[in-house]
Amino acid sequence: MSLYVKFIWFTFATMLVSSSIAFFGMNAYYHSHLKEQNNDKNMAIALSFADFLDGESTERAQATLTMLGDAGYQLYVTNGDSVERFGGDYRDESIDLADIQQVLAGESFNGIREFPRETFVTGFFANELKNTVGVPVELDGEPYALFMRPDIKLLFQELHLLFGGLAVGIILLSFIGMLIVARLLIQPITKLTEATEKMGTETFDVPLTIHRKDEIGRLADQFLTMRSRIEQSTLKRKEFVHNVSHDIQSPLHTIQSYLALLQKEGLQKSEKEHYAAIIQDETARLSLLTKQLLTLASFDAESAELSERVPVHQQLQQTLSHLRYAFEEKDIGISAQLETGTVKGNAVLLQTVWENLLTNAIKYSEPGSSIDVQLRIHSGQLLLAIQDEGIGMSPNEVEHAFDRFYRADQARTRSSKGSGLGLAIVKEIVELHSGTVLLSSVPGEGTTVQVTLPLSE
Incomplete structure (x- = not known):
């Protein structure tokens, strides 16, 4: 059963239940409060009639x-013997003979007040002789019993039609109005449901035009925001899988090709050594890619362990010492000015940041150039700047430098060992530690990376 049908049935049931409750409430209120007042009012009218008729002739x-x-x-x-009726007959004229004799004896009969309480019939409308008031009257010297009640049908005939039509009109208009309201409420939810079902098949272009300022409107806005994020995440996931496949397949293909060459007969020793060196480089590239993928996958597990006091200046000194061979191999000069600074975080992840940044600086620096490393403390912040004199990057390359698997064209031509994950890993680790990382570069002049982290208290 759809939500629209449920809403209609719920509305119909609500109207039925509320009408029943109102009817029973009105019935109970009449019997408990209005019935005695109605009896006394009619008794006063009947007594005035009796006073006027007393002593009159029968005619x-x-x-x-x-x-x-x-x-x-x-x-x-x-x-007691004969009966005369005026103003219409009663639907039920059964009455105890004792009540008639009581009135003939000179006492009053309060039938409206004593009328039995009934569940489904409001006493006010009961056209029965028992639901009357009775008073004694004397005509031509003979005692008579006068029973009287207003003719509800005559007095309220037009009002019956008026109120009946009003009630029917209210019910019909209310029901039609609820149908319209239900349609207006359910329609955007139906659209959201269809769009959600399409998202299950990775279809994100379903138009959704819901312009409302209520909860449904806010739900639609949040849905559009969520859908956009999921679409971006899906695209990034597909791109990620594509790039991982490409970056794994490329070195594997190279390794397979050179292994096939090594199996040829008559190769000179120098050729074998050259092929083996290429295979070793490609294996190192695969190892680096696997390590960085594992680093990305471990962020969630590591994020709960950012409780160490990490001396950044010592980590940088150790990293520079470990990379000394790389500086010497490319004849790159290094200058470092390191102030003492400690941050709260994960030492293993932060060590990865420094290694990636310094490795990149070395990789894209020209032989004979220099790299400058400065670590300063300012206003409760640790500021690290690594500046090289390498090939630099264009503004478009800087914009995408932190994207996963992004590598500038120049970088791809200068080295085949890059994975395109280094700066992406740096950005995620730094932001995990509540810090920021910025990159500025000029083609042909070099690149500067600035990392800012909050100092530990």
């Missing part, structure tokens, strides 16, 4: 009673 009394009957009262006059 004049009949004329008066006929006039009163035409005026909207149901009158039942009896002397």
Whole structure:
């Protein structure tokens, strides 16, 4: 059953239940509060009729009673033997003989007040002789019992039609209005459902035009935001898988090719050594890629362990010492000015940041150039700047430098060992430690990377 049908049934059930409760409540209120007042009011009218009729002749009394009957009262006059009716008959004229004898004896009959409480019939409308007031009256010297109640059908005939039509109109209009409201409420939810189902098949172009300022409107806005993020995440995932496949397949293909060459007969020793060196380089490239992928995958596990006090200046000194062979191999000069600074975080991850940044600086620096490393403390922040004199990057390359698997064209031509994950890993680790990383570069002049981390208290 759809939500729209459920809403209609719920509305219909609510109207039915509320009408029943209102009817029973009205019935109970009449019996508990209004019935006695109605009895006393009609008793006062009946007594005034009796005072006017007392002592009158039967003929004049009949004329008066006929006039009163035409005026909207149901009158039942009896002397115990005969009965005369004026203003219409009662639906039920059963009444205890003792009640008639009581009125003939000169006492009043409060039938409206004593009318039994009934569940499904409001006593006010019960057209029964028992639901009347009775008073004694004397006509031509003979005692009579006068039972009287207003003729509800006559008095309220037009009002019956008016209120009946009003009730039917209210019910119909309310029901139609609820149908319209239900349609307006359910329609955007239906659209959201269809768009959500399409998302399951990675279809993100389903138009969704919901312009509302209520909860559904906010839900639609949040859905569009979520869908956009999921679409971007899906595209990045596909690109990630594509790039990983490409970066793994390329060195594997190279390794397979040179292994096939090594199997040829008649190769000179120098050729074998050259082929073996290429295979070793490609193996190192695969190892680096695997290590960096594992680093990315470990962020969630490591994020709960950012509780170490990490001396950054010592980590940088150790990293520079480990990379000394790389500086000497490319004849690159290194200058370092390191102030003492400690941050709170994960030592292993931060060590990865320094190694990636310094390795990149070495990789893209020209032989004979220099790299400058400065670590400063300012306003509760640790500021690290690594500046090289390498090939530099264009503005577009700088914009995408932190994207996973992105490598500038120049970088691809200068080295085949890059994975395109180094700076992406740097950015995620730094942001994991509540820091920032910025990159500025000029083609042909060099690149500067600035890392900012909050000092530990």
